[in-house]
Amino acid sequence: MNSFESRLTTLAPWFLALLRVVAALLFMSHGTMKLLGFPASDFQPPLFSLFGLAGVLEIVGGLLLVIGLFTRPVAFILSGQMAVAYFMAHASQAFVPAQNGGESAVLFCFIFLYLVFAGPGAAAIDNLHGSGAELAPQRAR
Numbered sequence: 635m636n637s638f639e640s641r642l643t644t645l646a647p648w649f650l651a652l653l654r655v656v657a658a659l660l661f662m663s664h665g666t667m668k669l670l671g672f673p674a675s676d677f678q679p680p681l682f683s684l685f686g687l688a689g690v691l692e693i694v695g696g697l698l699l700v701i702g703l704f705t706r707p708v709a710f711i712l713s714g715q716m717a718v719a720y721f722m723a724h725a726s727q728a729f730v731p732a733q734n735g736g737e738s739a740v741l742f743c744f745i746f747l748y749l750v751f752a753g754p755g756a757a758a759i760d761n762l763h764g765s766g767a768e769l770a771p772q773r774a775r
Contacts, residue, residue, distance in 0.1 A: 650755030657745045658699035661712070665692025691715055702758020709749035714741035
């Protein structure tokens with residue numbers, strides 16, 4: 635492996651963590667809009683509704699992903715939430731995401747699904763008790 639590839643491989647867990655944190659913060663903003671009205675939104679569903687439950691998942695799940703706690707199971711649940719959201723709210727308008735406004739639901743779904751398999755990356759609480767991904771990739775023997 636050349637020097638450039640070696641450096642990229644060394645930094646990969648940190649960029650995976652950056653993807654996890656940025657995606658989670660963006661995801662949380664959807665929940666805070668629904669439940670807290672921040673950023674400002676006209677859509678504030680009742681807490682005990684399907685959209686209220688989605689808001690709770692977005693805030694709590696997003697926060698857990700930001701700190702890297704229970705990353706794999708949380709990412710699995712949130713990936714499923716986004717798949718359901720896409721097919722319930724977007725696909726009925728048109729199947730193609732560019733036409734139905736569902737691009738973010740699809741992207742969140744697949745980013746979270748990737749985290750299920752890749753783990754949290756670096757700088758995660760999961761790494762303290764061994765349930766997260768390894769910080770360095772395993773080399774073939």
